Amino acid sequence: MKFLPSSRRVLSAYVIIYVAILYFPVLLLPVFSFNDSATPKLPLVGFTFKWYEGLAGNEAMHGAAWNSLVVGIIAAFLSTILGICAARAMTRHRFRGKGAASGLIMAPLILPEIIIAISLLVVMLSMGLQLSLFTVILGHLLICLPYSVTVLVSGFEGFDPSMEEASLDLGESAFGTLRRVTLPMLAPSIISSILVTFTISLDEFILAFFLSGSEPTLPVYIWGQLRFAAKLPNVLALGSILIAASLVLLTAAELLRRRAERKMAIRP
Amino acid sequence: MTALPMIEIKNVDKVFGNFRALDTLNASIGEGEFFSLLGPSGCGKTTLLRMIGGFDEPTSGTILIGGKSMAGIPPNLRPTNMVFQSYAIFPHLNVFENIAYGLKRLRLGREEEESRVSQALAQVELTGLGPRMGNQLSGGQRQRVALARALVMRPKVLLLDEPLSALDKNLREQMQVELRHLQRQIGITFVLVTHDQYEALSMSDRIAVMFSGQIAQIAEPKEIYQNPATRQVADFLGGMNFLTASDVAVNGKGFKAALPGFGAISGHLSGKAISDPAQAIIGIRPERLRIVWEGETADPMISGKVVDRNYFGEVTSLVVAIEGQAEHVSIVETNDFGADDIPVGSDIRITYDPDAFVIMQG
Amino acid sequence: MATASAFSYGKEQHLDPSAPTLPGVRTAREAPVMRFMRSEAGKGWLTISPPLLYAVLLLIGPIIVIVANSFWSQDYLTIDRTFTLENYKAALTEPIYRDLLMRSLFVSVTVAFVTVILAYPVAWFVSFHGGRYKGLWLFIITVPFWSGYLLRILSWKVILGYKGVLNSGLLYLGVITEPLSTLIYNVNAVIITLAHSWAAFAILPLFVSLEKLDRSLLEAAADLGDGPVRRFLRITLPLTMPGIIAALMIVMIPTVGDYVTPKLVGGKDGVMIANAIQVQFGKASNWPLGAALAVSTMVIVSLLAGAIVLMLAGIKRLLK
Structure with missing residues (x-):
């Protein structure tokens, strides 16, 4: 092995420590979710599945999981559809005011969530709308959209605009071009966008907390359980399941994105 | 000028914001003619070609193809086909499917479709390459597939947007000869955009030399070379x-x-x-x-x-x-x-x- | 090239332009609206309109409503819509709100700078030494961020708690004899937790700006006699300043309104403005006051962000 220059070794060591600290809290939850102790503390005392077993018969938790699934799937599909429109306009059209329009669509990425949450809450309550999963979906759609746009913009940038022109040139209609060229070329990005936004929605707390009314999503359910110290190990178990689910979904999205990149690349 | 005008460009202007990309262009391109648009980058030659193909609309003026105004007619309804600069070979389709792409709309039946595609493959000397995927081709092969895919539609006009600029020198010279032969054989109008004066001189029946949105001279290659109309044309030809x-x-x-x-x-x-x-x-x-x-x-x-x-x-x-x-x-x-x-x-x-x-x- | 005679080029075409005029295609004068829709700008606006409309209706609309609310007043459950500045007077002068606002700004600015300073070497490493694995590195670094906002904060509560992992571990190892009470329920705990949560957000813009940096500029600077430190100060830092500014903003602005972190690990001394806002929309139910707090926070954090951008632009000019 080659001996690295010392400044490079210091940098490498720093990066390794940095990444370790990033992961430490995230990996801690699963570790304690298998620990046979009612409070998470060191040393670890023994291995158990009982905190996971405790989740099995929990009707309220199942209801929350179902709510999260419904909200996540609908928000993911709708934000991806809207994201396709936005990403297409941003990458394929030139028009005055594009910067402002894109900025507005991307704004939820940088706004404090509490601001979005209270504004939506006030408007929905003033309009006499009952807080429900529907209102959560409306909120999640807003914050998922920037992520969809980001994923899909790189999807659109990944293929040559003259592909679509070539299709039109060969006699295909605009709709036929969408079906035969644009969507197949964009498919990996579309699936990636659905997976990423589903994950965002699954993990989102603030908007769901303000807008869900009597139908909690999983994070809102977890929040409620935090009041009871005795329930903490069960919460850790549930949290570990959520983390695992997010990881699987995101890895799938990443692998898809890479495969698409390889597929679209021109090999001479 | 050869025979009847196939393409007529009448007082065509194109304005992008404050920038006048094309300034009152007039030209007439004959049936069966090999016509080149020659000029430095940014002179408007590609814009003009894209207008003939229907990818851009003139700000004012008209373009006629076969005597019919093309105003408002989208690319898929024009009797033109294009070979794109990047070739735009669909990477998710194989060579056969790429060439058959436009034929699918015509619903010719499988036999007719297959025979047309294999004829086109033979014509560009790619026989046997049908099952190869679009992203596994060399530059020269991609160029030939793009050509076959356009020609199989039997257009009245073939538009070529710098089709040889991505190829290396030897292959480019070989393709110049082949393209010229092909055009003679099938006898349709070719409109070629290029910034390479030797390419234009060696292939064309006539050349339009363009600078900053205007046509400086339209003439046969020999005339352009020996008797340039302006100092700019002479300078560009070198x-x-x-x-x-x-x-x-x-x-x-x-x-x-x-x-x-x-x-x-x-x-x-x-x-x-x-x-x-x-x-x-x-x-x-x-x-x-x-x-x-x-x-x-x-x-x-x-x-x-x-x-x-x-x-x-x-x-x-x-x-x-x-x-x-x-x-x-x-x-x-x-x-x-x-x-x-x-x-x-x-x-x-x-x-x-x-x-x-x-x-x-x- | 082979048999061209088998073809009858030019004789046949996919569609005859002389065919009856197509619907929607008119060659003569048309309505200005139709003409706009067919123009490049028209197509662009038409394409972007569904998501744009959604953002206008569910982001701009509600924010206008909140701003309007902040100038009204509330008596029990009825809203009085006469214009008043009382809410702003309360939000900006009452010590409780003023302190919370100051603390929130302090926390968000500190978190932003800490995050960016700690993240910069990592972004540098990935960009300069990542080689073929840049994408993999970015994925590895961003994964913890995707593990759920609430759960990340919960982890820190578990780590820093009085009977938590850190205290029990140190006790077990004999480093301390009784649990440290200074780990959790203070501003530091909030800052640590937020800095961890937002790390990935800071790395991405920094990485992008480092990627854009033309490597030959550094070689040119070296060629002209600059050592590594001068190269960094004179070339890398000024040219990646846009990324630094973006990273600071993308961390600072959202964290100023964080609700969960102060609630879970901040304790009494770590309460932030978002907690006060939530109370006004929940238990206390004084929407106009809550709205004024929210609007004040946004305006002040925007001004502060502008000041930081100007300051960094000034520093960039000095680095020559």
């Missing part, structure tokens, strides 16, 4: 010697001028209208100046001094100072008689065809 002149006068079909070092000369206008003779420029191509070897004599004959020599293999270019001429003049001689051995600094004698002088708008 090589022209621009000469110091005085007393330039235009009368009828000819012109007269006094050139220091050369004496009084005259030439033909060749149909050009020179509005302001005082601003006109006189030039001569380097290969029209010849060296008078020792023991020979010629009329007319002038003298000069070699200041530099550049060797190009079959020819040598001599840079010669001629008394009275502000700029050095270059002479291109074949190396058969030893032009590559003339030492720098030697005095030489030069002759020329008195008809070889060209007058150009400044």
